[in-house]
Amino acid sequence: MYAPADLELDLVARSLAAFEFARDKGGVLVGYSAAALLGADCAPLDAPAEVAVAVRTNARPGLRIVRARIEAGDVVARWACRVTTPLRTAWDLARRLDLVEAVVAVDALARKGRFAPSELLARRAKAPAARGCRRLDGVVELANPRAESPMETRLRLALRRAGLPMPRVQYQVCDEHDYVVARVDLAYPAAKLAVEYDGAVHYDPIVHERDRRRDNDLADLGWHVMHLCAQDALPSQMQHTVARIRAQLGMRTPRGG
Incomplete structure (x- = not known):
């Protein structure tokens, strides 16, 4: 991917490049990349770009690739890219991060997406075997969408x-x-x-x-x-x-x- 020499290669820029790389592979930006394009400030400075693809794809440095098919209802368009919705992004991050960073992500995404953190528990009821979903009770208990940073x-x-x-x-x-x-x-x-x-x-x-x-x-x-x-x-x-x-x-x- 080519970019102006003076462009700051932050997570948004790296995520846009990741989507171009994965566009023809059914790519959808997920995790911290989705959060960044949704305007939810929750990623660490060194977070890699993250993309889900429907086909086998070779790994790339600085890019986290997930092999998954994302349902259409979990996808929205941002910056001419396909990204997971705020609720789906919170679902993905909250199940894999430690407690504090999971709450940080849910706070930011719930505020931007205007959803109640308890909706994560409703989603769990439909997918009770999803990896990491048993820890959502603690995350939801501590989450507060009123937080602004x-x-x-x-x-x-x-x-x-x-x-x-x-x-x-x-x-x-x-x-x-x-x-x-x-x-x-x-x-x-x-x-x-x-x-x-x-x-x-x-x-x-x-x-x-x-x-x-x-x-x-x-x-x-x-x-x-x-x-x-x-x-x-x-x-x-x-x-x-x-x-x-x-x-x-x-x-x-x-x-x-």
Whole structure:
């Protein structure tokens, strides 16, 4: 496949090339490739392109090839490619990934596809012998389509594993007149504690200024906002991050709350 020399060879670009390679073999983009073209941000940076084909096909470096026939009802068109639907993509990923990354994938795909995670269990009822489907109960229990980023999901699950209460997701903070002052990534309303994950967009000066004004509005209502960055969400730092949140929660939770 040929591409401009300055093109970033991200998962979308590699998936488009994979589809061209497999187009005449009945190819359908699946797994992380399907998620990427559906606009669901859940794949690791080094994820290979993934394609399902109906005929035997030789392996290629950086390409995961699955021998399978995908039913027409599980296929949609994106970027002039055939890709699995959000629900089918979630079904495929949730059965093979570890628990945390499975929940990350289901959160992102359920949000984009506007389906309830419980639909995965309904699908399992029709295919009870499918590999990995017995673990879907745990994935569905933890999934929340309101989550807006993989890091938000990973942090939410880290707090749960640490024994802290599950925070509210994309929580709307209202004033005494029920006017929505802000919507925060994760919240403990009783403690008036908000936890925000700041991706790259939050370093834009205009966005940064907007965030600070919003933090001041929340402070006027007695809320404390903790801002976390990419480094705070690294596996090596997650324990420290959770400890900071635990400390704030302990200081701010009313007695008996």
